[in-house]
Amino acid sequence: MTEPDRAPVGVLALQGDVPEHAAAVAALVGAKRVRSVLEPADLSGLGALLLPGGESTTLSRLLDESGLRDPLIGAGRGGLPLLGTCAGIILLARELEPSPGGKDPLPLGLLSVRVRRNDYGRQAESFEAPIPFPDLPGGPFPGAFIRAPRILSVAPPARVLAELKGHPVAVREGSVWGLTFHPELSGDLRLHRLFLASAGLLP
Numbered sequence: 576m577t578e579p580d581r582a583p584v585g586v587l588a589l590q591g592d593v594p595e596h597a598a599a600v601a602a603l604v605g606a607k608r609v610r611s612v613l614e615p616a617d618l619s620g621l622g623a624l625l626l627p628g629g630e631s632t633t634l635s636r637l638l639d640e641s642g643l644r645d646p647l648i649g650a651g652r653g654g655l656p657l658l659g660t661c662a663g664i665i666l667l668a669r670e671l672e673p674s675p676g677g678k679d680p681l682p683l684g685l686l687s688v689r690v691r692r693n694d695y696g697r698q699a700e701s702f703e704a705p706i707p708f709p710d711l712p713g714g715p716f717p718g719a720f721i722r723a724p725r726i727l728s729v730a731p732p733a734r735v736l737a738e739l740k741g742h743p744v745a746v747r748e749g750s751v752w753g754l755t756f757h758p759e760l761s762g763d764l765r766l767h768r769l770f771l772a773s774a775g776l777l778p
């Protein structure tokens with residue numbers, strides 16, 4: 576390939592911080608290549624798809640209502656690069672630790688992690704912290720954790736990309752990436768860039 580792929584980059588636009596992810600992607604590949612994904616037909620021809628943060632129970636319900644659940648599982652298994660952040664990693668997970676209230680989303684099972692929702696506390700306990708990222712040039716990444724899930728365990732072939740205070744916060748399994756924080760809120764494009772470059776979508 577002499578030129579970077581020109582494929583569109585999708586942002587799952589059912590709910591959540593969609594505009595922030597779309598802006599991050601647009602800054603890297605140009606606004607014309609950003610596609611909102613709302614229904615199965617929107618997956619056609621995508622080079623990668625981002626699953627933003629939001630409310631995972633709502634997102635899970637909307638995946639069913641839109642008919643996107645099975646096509647998305649198929650696309651992920653077929654190798655479509657996926658990046659899930661916060662609620663997005665909850666959706667990608669293989670397993671969820673049941674919440675005390677009993678109301679949980681149905682995850683897609685595309686990333687070999689077990690997660691517990693809201694495990695860093697409520698909204699008021701949301702925090703920012705620099706995350707040491709061994710594979711990322713330029714020093715620690717500014718992590719924004721907002722009612723974040725905790726990754727309880729990671730099974731091969733998934734591997735940990737970064738940890739904070741002994742807990743994984745970034746995981747990758749082939750072309751599927753999951754982050755428990757919000758890179759789209761930091762103004763730092765390095766993780767979006769790394770993900771899109773690994774998908775062959777940047778020069």
Ligand code: GLN
Pocket residue numbers: 627628629630631632660661662663665692693721722723724
């Ligand atoms: N706590 C939310 C959930 O369980 C995730 C929060 C977020 O995406 N910022 O869905």
